[in-house]
Amino acid sequence: MDFSQIELIYRAEGNANLVVAIPQYKKVLRLPKANISTKSSSSTATSSSRSLSCDLKGLANTRIPSSEQQEDILNPADNLAYTKLLGTLIGSEYIYVPDSVAIISQTDSEKISSICRPFRPAHRRDKKICGQFGYILPDATLLPDNLCANIQLLPTTNTFAIEIKPKQGWKLTETVNSNLIDLRNSGKCRYCAMQFSKLKNCKISALSSYCPLDLFSGIQSRMETAIHALLRCPQNNLRIFENGNLIYGDHSGSLLFTDLQGRGSLFEKNFKTMVEIVRKALLTNYIHSEETTSFDERSCVLETILKIQQLAEENFAFMSKRSYEDCKSYQVVRNILRKNITTLDDLLPEERYSLSATLMDCSIIITFHEMALEKKEDDFKNSHFIKTEDGSTFLTKVTIVDLDAKPDNHFRKYVNTTNEAYASIS
Ligand SMILES: O=P(O)(O)O[C@@H]1[C@@H](OP(=O)(O)O)[C@H](OP(=O)(O)O)[C@H](O)[C@H](OP(=O)(O)O)[C@H]1OP(=O)(O)O
Ligand SMILES: Nc1ncnc2c1ncn2[C@@H]1O[C@H](COP(=O)(O)OP(=O)(O)OP(=O)(O)O)[C@@H](O)[C@H]1O
Incomplete structure (x- = not known):
C-alpha cells in the first residue's frame, strides 16, 4: 500500500498501539508504539518482519528458528497465530484477523505522526509510533x-x-x-x-x-x-x-x-x-x-x-x-x-x-x-x-x-x- 496517496485518519490509541483508519478501504492500520526516550524493540522486530512475506498466508506458515527469536517480543507470525487461536476458542464471528503486514517507511511514519498529532491524548504523547511495520485489519x-x-x-x-x-x-x-x-x-x-x-x-x-x-x-x-x-x-x-x-x-x-x-x-x-x-x-x-x-x-x-x-x-x-x-x-x-x-x-x-x-x-x-x-x-x-x-x-x-x-x-x-x-x- 502506498500511504503517500491514501487518506489516513487518526482512529484511537492505547498503551501499546496507535491506530489510523483508511476510510477508502474500510480498513485500519495498527502501529506499535514505543517510549520516545527508549530505542524501540520493534525496530529489531522489523528486521524479522521484513524478511517475512507481507502476505499473511505465507506468514502463517513461517517459523523463525528459536535461536533467532527475540525473547521480549512476539513476531508477526506468532501474533497472527495467537489471534487465530482466540478466534477458534471465541468464535471467528467476533474477531478480525489481520489481512496483511504493511511495511512503513520513515516518510509514512512522519506523515502518520503529523496527521495524528492534534488528536492524540496528552497523556499518550510520551510514546510515538515505532518500527517499520503495522497490521492492516478490517475497520470494526x-x-x-x-x-x-x-x-x-x-x-x-x-x-x-x-x-x-x-x-x-x-x-x-x-x-x-x-x-x-x-x-x-x-x-x-x-x-x-x-x-x-x-x-x-x-x-x-x-x-x-x-x-x-x-x-x-x-x-x-x-x-x-x-x-x-x-x-x-x-x-x-x-x-x-x-x-x-x-x-x-x-x-x-x-x-x-x-x-x-x-x-x-x-x-x-x-x-x-x-x-x-x-x-x-x-x-x-x-x-x-x-x-x-x-x-x-x-x-x-x-x-x-x-x-x-x-x-x-x-x-x-x-x-x-x-x-x-x-x-x-x-x-x-x-x-x-x-x-x-x-x-x-x-x-x-x-x-x-x-x-x-x-x-x-x-x-x-x-x-x-x-x-x-x-x-x-x-x-x-x-x-x-x-x-x-x-x-x-x-x-x-x-x-x-x-x-x-x-x-x-x-x-x-x-x-x-x-x-x-x-x-x-x-
Ligand atoms: O493491569 P491493568 O488492568 O491496569 O491493565 C493495563 C491497562 O490499564 P487500564 O487499567 O485498563 O487503564 C493499560 O491501558 P492504559 O495504558 O491505562 O490505557 C494497558 O492496556 C495495559 O496493557 P499493555 O501493558 O499495554 O499490554 C494493561 O496491562 P495488562 O494488565 O493487560 O498487562
Ligand atoms: N480493527 C479495528 N477497527 C477499528 N478500530 C480499531 C481496530 N483495532 C483497534 N481499533 C481502535 O484503536 C484503539 C487502539 O487499539 P488497541 O486497543 O489495539 O491498542 P492497544 O495499545 O493495544 O490498547 P491497550 O492499551 O488497551 O493495550 C482501540 O481501542 C480502537 O478504538
Whole structure:
C-alpha cells in the first residue's frame, strides 16, 4: 500500500498501539508504539518482519528458528497465530484477523505522526509510533459490505460504533487470591479499586462509577447503570465513533458529555435507544449456527469473554505458587502456539491464565445502523437485527479488538498493581 496517496485518519490509541483508519478501504492500520526516550524493540522486530512475506498466508506458515527469536517480543507470525487461536476458542464471528503486514517507511511514519498529532491524548504523547511495520485489519467501527448486502439502511442516519473496554468482570476474594493481595475488606472489584490508584497517580481526574460486575451481570438494570456510567465518564473504557470518526472518548478534541445529547440522529432519539442497542448486542449470540467453538454452548460476547477471564480466577492459586522471572518473555504463549489446541482442556494452568490475561484487557466494538424497512418477525432469526422499544430496527455487529498476548510477567504485575490499588482506597 502506498500511504503517500491514501487518506489516513487518526482512529484511537492505547498503551501499546496507535491506530489510523483508511476510510477508502474500510480498513485500519495498527502501529506499535514505543517510549520516545527508549530505542524501540520493534525496530529489531522489523528486521524479522521484513524478511517475512507481507502476505499473511505465507506468514502463517513461517517459523523463525528459536535461536533467532527475540525473547521480549512476539513476531508477526506468532501474533497472527495467537489471534487465530482466540478466534477458534471465541468464535471467528467476533474477531478480525489481520489481512496483511504493511511495511512503513520513515516518510509514512512522519506523515502518520503529523496527521495524528492534534488528536492524540496528552497523556499518550510520551510514546510515538515505532518500527517499520503495522497490521492492516478490517475497520470494526463500520459494518462490513457482506453484512449490508440486500439490506436497506436508513440513508438519513449514520453508522455508530460504541467501544467498551470492559475490564475484569469477576471479583477477587481472599479465598481466590490466597491472601496474596490485601483486599482491605473493601468489597470493591479490581476495576473499582484501580480507580483509586489511578486517581492518586493522576492517571484520571475523577472516579468513575462504572463497575464491570454490573456490565457482566446480564441484568438489564445493572447493565444500563454500567453503560450510563461509562457515557458520563468514559476514561479509556468507552469511545463513540460516527461513520468511523472518533467523536467521544479520551482523545484531544472529544465532544463533552453534555454535547452528546444534541448530536446526530441517534442522539436526538435520546440515549435510551443507544443504551438499549448496546445492552442487547452484548447479550446477543452472533455465532453462526454451523460454527462450533470450543465452548459447548454458544454464547453472547459478554459470557464468552467472562468465561475466559475466569480462567484467571480458577488458576490463581496455582499462579501464586509459581515463581516467575520478572522479564518480558513470551514462553507461555509460545508453548500454547506449539500445541495446536482446539479446546481449553488442552491447556496447562499457566497457559489458561495467559489467555485470560488477554481477555481482561480486550475491547468490544458494537457497530450499528438503523434499517429503512420494517422487518417481519421471521427476519429476527438474523441475530444481526436488533429491534428497539421505539419500534426501530438496527443492523448490528460485535467485534472484539486488542487480543494481544501478554508476557510471562503478567501475573507478577497484576498482583503488584492490584495491591497498590486496594492500598490506595481512602
Ligand atoms: O493491569 P491493568 O488492568 O491496569 O491493565 C493495563 C491497562 O490499564 P487500564 O487499567 O485498563 O487503564 C493499560 O491501558 P492504559 O495504558 O491505562 O490505557 C494497558 O492496556 C495495559 O496493557 P499493555 O501493558 O499495554 O499490554 C494493561 O496491562 P495488562 O494488565 O493487560 O498487562
Ligand atoms: N480493527 C479495528 N477497527 C477499528 N478500530 C480499531 C481496530 N483495532 C483497534 N481499533 C481502535 O484503536 C484503539 C487502539 O487499539 P488497541 O486497543 O489495539 O491498542 P492497544 O495499545 O493495544 O490498547 P491497550 O492499551 O488497551 O493495550 C482501540 O481501542 C480502537 O478504538
